[in-house]
Amino acid sequence: MSAQTKTLRWWTAIVVLLILAFGTRVWNLSSAPPGLTHDEASNGHDSAAILEGEHRIYFPVGYGHEPLYNYSVALTTLLLGQSIFTLRITTVAWALAQCLLTAALARRWWGRQAVIVVLATYSASFWALMLSRVGLRAPTLPALLVGSVLAYDRAIRSRANGPLAARETWPWYALSGLLLGASLYTYMAARGMPLLYVIFLIVLAITDRAELRRVWAGTLALLVIALVASAPLLLYLQANPELEQRIGQLGAAITALGQGQWRPIWANIRDSLPMLFTSADPQWLYNVAGRPGLEPLLAILFLVGLCRSLSDLRKGSPVAHHTDTRTSLRAEGLRPAARLLGPSPKRNRSVASQVSSSAPRPEEGHPQSKPYALSHVIQTERQNANTAARPRPSGLGTKALSPRAASARGQAPARSLVTRTAHQRSILLLTWLAGGLAPALLAPVDYNLLHAVAAMPVVILTVAAGATGISDWLAARLNQHHRWLRGVVAAVAFVAFAATVAETTHAYFVTWTENRNVHVAYHRHVVALGRYLDAQSDRRPVVVTTLYPGEVHDPYTMEVTLRRRDLSLRWVDGRYALFVPSGEARLVVEEQTQPPAELWTWLSPDLTPLVSLRFREDDIPSVVQGYSWDAPASWERLTSSLSRKVSVQAGDPPPSVTHVPAEAPVGFAGTVTLIGYQWSIAAVGPAATLDLLTAWEVNAATDLDLVIFTHLLAEDGTLVSQDDRMAAPSWQWQPGDRFVHVHRLAIPTDLALGSSVIELGLYDRATLTRLPVETEPCCIDPQATRLLLPLEVPER
Numbered sequence: 001m002s003a004q005t006k007t008l009r010w011w012t013a014i015v016v017l018l019i020l021a022f023g024t025r026v027w028n029l030s031s032a033p034p035g036l037t038h039d040e041a042s043n044g045h046d047s048a049a050i051l052e053g054e055h056r057i058y059f060p061v062g063y064g065h066e067p068l069y070n071y072s073v074a075l076t077t078l079l080l081g082q083s084i085f086t087l088r089i090t091t092v093a094w095a096l097a098q099c100l101l102t103a104a105l106a107r108r109w110w111g112r113q114a115v116i117v118v119l120a121t122y123s124a125s126f127w128a129l130m131l132s133r134v135g136l137r138a139p140t141l142p143a144l145l146v147g148s149v150l151a152y153d154r155a156i157r158s159r160a161n162g163p164l165a166a167r168e169t170w171p172w173y174a175l176s177g178l179l180l181g182a183s184l185y186t187y188m189a190a191r192g193m194p195l196l197y198v199i200f201l202i203v204l205a206i207t208d209r210a211e212l213r214r215v216w217a218g219t220l221a222l223l224v225i226a227l228v229a230s231a232p233l234l235l236y237l238q239a240n241p242e243l244e245q246r247i248g249q250l251g252a253a254i255t256a257l258g259q260g261q262w263r264p265i266w267a268n269i270r271d272s273l274p275m276l277f278t279s280a281d282p283q284w285l286y287n288v289a290g291r292p293g294l295e296p297l298l299a300i301l302f303l304v305g306l307c308r309s310l311s312d313l314r315k316g317s318p319v320a321h322h323t324d325t326r327t328s329l330r331a332e333g334l335r336p337a338a339r340l341l342g343p344s345p346k347r348n349r350s351v352a353s354q355v356s357s358s359a360p361r362p363e364e365g366h367p368q369s370k371p372y373a374l375s376h377v378i379q380t381e382r383q384n385a386n387t388a389a390r391p392r393p394s395g396l397g398t399k400a401l402s403p404r405a406a407s408a409r410g411q412a413p414a415r416s417l418v419t420r421t422a423h424q425r426s427i428l429l430l431t432w433l434a435g436g437l438a439p440a441l442l443a444p445v446d447y448n449l450l451h452a453v454a455a456m457p458v459v460i461l462t463v464a465a466g467a468t469g470i471s472d473w474l475a476a477r478l479n480q481h482h483r484w485l486r487g488v489v490a491a492v493a494f495v496a497f498a499a500t501v502a503e504t505t506h507a508y509f510v511t512w513t514e515n516r517n518v519h520v521a522y523h524r525h526v527v528a529l530g531r532y533l534d535a536q537s538d539r540r541p542v543v544v545t546t547l548y549p550g551e552v553h554d555p556y557t558m559e560v561t562l563r564r565r566d567l568s569l570r571w572v573d574g575r576y577a578l579f580v581p582s583g584e585a586r587l588v589v590e591e592q593t594q595p596p597a598e599l600w601t602w603l604s605p606d607l608t609p610l611v612s613l614r615f616r617e618d619d620i621p622s623v624v625q626g627y628s629w630d631a632p633a634s635w636e637r638l639t640s641s642l643s644r645k646v647s648v649q650a651g652d653p654p655p656s657v658t659h660v661p662a663e664a665p666v667g668f669a670g671t672v673t674l675i676g677y678q679w680s681i682a683a684v685g686p687a688a689t690l691d692l693l694t695a696w697e698v699n700a701a702t703d704l705d706l707v708i709f710t711h712l713l714a715e716d717g718t719l720v721s722q723d724d725r726m727a728a729p730s731w732q733w734q735p736g737d738r739f740v741h742v743h744r745l746a747i748p749t750d751l752a753l754g755s756s757v758i759e760l761g762l763y764d765r766a767t768l769t770r771l772p773v774e775t776e777p778c779c780i781d782p783q784a785t786r787l788l789l790p791l792e793v794p795e796r
Contacts, residue, residue, distance in 0.1 A: 006072035010112055017119035021099060024123065024505060025092045030085045033134060035522030036557045037285065038062070040135035044087045044560035045552075047073035057236050061552050066233065068185035069137035081458045084527070085559060087135035095132030098143035102457040105150045108157070109425050109461070110468045117301075117464040124500040127293045127449055128456060129508055130286055138453045141190050146457040148485040149428060151176035152197070152222065156215045157421060166739035169218055174255070177222035181229025188247075189439040194223055198352050199431045200424075204355050208423065254442060258433060271445035276302065276459065281449045284517035288507055294451050295500050298463050305466030306433075308402045313375040315419065429465070432458040507602075518616045525624050526554050528613055529588060530561030532626075539566055542584045543629075545574025545593040551731040570732060578603070580635045586610065587629045591621035598680075598693050598742055602637050606630040635738060641697055642676025645790060650772055650783040654717030655757045659788055664698070667763050667774035671706075672733070673697045677789060679758070681747070690745040692758060692789075698737040705765040706730040710743040716757040721746040726765075761786040 036044075042062040046054075058635035059065050072092045080086045085456045098120045106114035122128050131139050158165060180197075183190040197219050204212040253264035272284075276294045281287040294302055347639060436455025440448035478486050511519060526546070533542065548554045549571035558569065570579040574593035587607065589595070595603060646666060647659035667673040675695040682689050690711055705726075712720040723743040745758070763770045767774040770785035 009401050010116070013116050014119060016624075017116065017123055020501070021119065021123045022092075022096065024129055024508075025095060026089070028509070029088050029092070029133065030083070030508055032470065033522045034513055034519055035524035036084060036135070036529040036560060037522055038553050038557065040087060041556035041560050042552050043135050043137065044071060044082060044084075045072055045556045046070045047077050047087070048082050048559075050074040051078060055683065057233055058240075058243060064243045065137055066185045066187060068182065069140045071077055072140070073135070081563070082560060084135075088133055091135055091139050092132055094140045094143050095128070098139070098146060098457060099128075099152055101146045104461055105146060105153065106155055106461055106464045110464060111126070113471060114464040114468050117467040118460055120497055121460045121463050122300060123297060124295065124497060124504055125460070126288070126291065126504045126507055128460070129504060130512075131450070131453060131456070136285065136450075138187045138189075138450055139188040140184055141454050142456045144186060145190070145193055145454055148179035148183065148456075149196075149432065151179065152219075153425075153428070155218055156211075156424060162516075168685060170221070173218040173222045177225030178229055180222065181226035184226075184230040185381060187453065192435055192438060192591050193454060196431050196435050198221060199435075200427055203427045203431070204424075207427075211420065211424065219645065221439050228585075247504065250358065251443075253444075268444055269441045272441050272443075272448045275440060275445075275448050275452070281447055283446050284512070284515055285521050286447060286450050288512050288515075289517075291507070293452070294459070295504065297496050297500050299468035301463045301470075302459065303463065303466065307427040307460035308460065308465050308469045308634070309429050312422040313430065315423070326380055335597045347561060390463070410484075410674055415422055429458055429461060432700060433462065462648065479542070488739050501540055503789070516616065518619050519615070523548075523554060523557050524619070525590065525613065525615060525621055526557045527561050528615070529624060530558050531569060532611065532613060534561075534563050537776065538586070540628075541568040541570070541581045541583070542588060543570045543572065543579045543585060544570055544588045545578070545590055545595065547573065547590070547593055549573050549727070549729050549730065553638055554706045555732070570737070571729065572739070573727035574599075574726070576725060576743075577739055579728055580638075580738045580740065581629075581631045582635075582736060582738065583632065585629045585631045587627045589625045589753040591625075591626070596742060598691060599740065603634050603649060605637075606634045639675060642678055642695060643789075644676045646674075646787040647786050647790070648775060652717075652759075652786060654711055654714050654715070655755065656717075662787075663773045667699065670697070670774065671702050671704075671771065672762065673699060674760070674787070675738075677760075679789075679791070690747055690758075690791075692760075694741045694743070694760070695740050695741060696738065698733045698739075700735055701733055702730055704730060706762050706771070707765050708741060708743070708762055711759045712745045712746060712747070713757055713759055720748065758791060759786045760788040762791055 103118040136438040155169045441450035613624040644664040649659040709724040711722045728739040773784045
């Protein structure tokens, strides 16, 4: 087969595999995953906020996250608009960049065949497929990291000397440092990646000081450039350590280790150690629960590649090479040549004898026999050095300089460029593998494949090392007379690859996507509601009951999903609260947040069924019901029966002290006004609860995260029970909004309720600062921060 035909086949295979990888990543991208996680929704919101002028170096939403991914999504949003597809197609772009850069690095390390293996592995890996289809920042890390290693490999493998070396290598060192620094703006796991280059230098200091002298300055410059590039983020986080909530969540075992407790970190390592082979992330959020990171075929190739890298590491040691060389030369009496010859791999220990025997030899006992052999070996070594320095045809890859090929041609067993390169490559690969897996081993087992995302390129490179190693081993043993056997091996490899791809796509698009846990975790019902609202021309306000009314939860999911911007939405936990618009509106009730009887009784006469969004019976929720709502009629019916008598006094004295009587409406800091209240006693099991319903009207928007506190107090002011909550979150309040709220206070069975009262007010969740009460200025001290609601509770 001609070289041109081989090249054409190679490019054809690359194109086919790229199309396969791209196709599996963009197919049904907006619906698989079947909704949005809150982390994805936060990224979508922050990316849109960037386009509105909110530029941050670190985003505090979602326990805090680095900014680079959000800025890349903002660029895509600028071109395509905000949507689920926009968010995820950005991740696809980062994933394909990772794939191509990994293939380029494999090409430099093992030749053309390794490129095919890398692309095939990305197409067949569930781990790679999963993390390329979610709107998370983590997949940006491996793309930048493999780019940094690729540039570094280009720098350290240059053999130029003098001024030419500076012109050729320093730009690559600088590029590697910039990419490494940029990676720190992607994901927390990136912070340990500079150690990859530090450890590389340490290992060279032990095994190859000549190479250390050649690369240490460029490597140090690389690290300095990375530090400078990442300094703004690191300094900002040092000044605001409270922003990084993830460190406390994921670093508990490390903290315990610092306190002398080793069991937590050992438990993490033990649970995550088999994650590539037998059992990985037990959660359904980013994995089929328990599915290992590598499919069986890939796991076998990975183990072969790991063994190959360990072998290259051992063979690259100067001690090992000199030992092997001197052993082979001793039989020929050529001990002086050991000073001149570099060591050779173990598999070619007999090369020296082969070389000397291939030279013309005088008869035994000739006085010039040993000098002649020595001069022949030295001359052959020089010829080999010249040959190695010549440009190689691109189709030969690294195989042209393999030790086996050298021995076949009778070349000297010098410590060749290929051997030294393999040694450096194995150091980089093994260090990268250990460092990339470390975050997953040190943190709890949940989501360990996500935490190990920095290791994904090197894991796939190790698979490529195994596949090319097996291929070279077979090629050396199957000559032209075994062409049929080579065809059988190729067919078996293709069938195994095709079966792996089929199983992976089925596992993702069927097993995982259709799982009930995935539907719940990705809030499928919120996305379905957003698409329904998008399709309607109705512009009436919408009140949505949900378990997650906080700003960074379902509201962000709806923001990314909903393309129209002309709807007024209010979010409440319907089990405890309800917004009541001032005009005709729509009410959307999730099954698990049905309003309680206190609200439903006066609400239901004004509701007309509008739509039912039904899901699978095991989904949560399985149905979302929409209603047309005459909200003004409901508000009028409610407020007509409310009590308005309250009392207030500065300093929070006990109820037995005389308080100033007042009457609702009563305001709090000009932000919200209490319109009235009503209470009732309900029996729940052996005890009872006092259910308090309050009605409110918003006077002004606020940046505070407000909480309503309700405390049942004894006559002497002792706290009996409390219920502090805000089920109609204040982040969305606008002047004129109205809402009702329900609080449930437990009544102990041994409590005498005759003179008990309820104290009520609001405070800021972040600072616990109470809002002052506003009534008549002449009668109330400005320091008053609560209202007392009188109770006349019959004896039980």
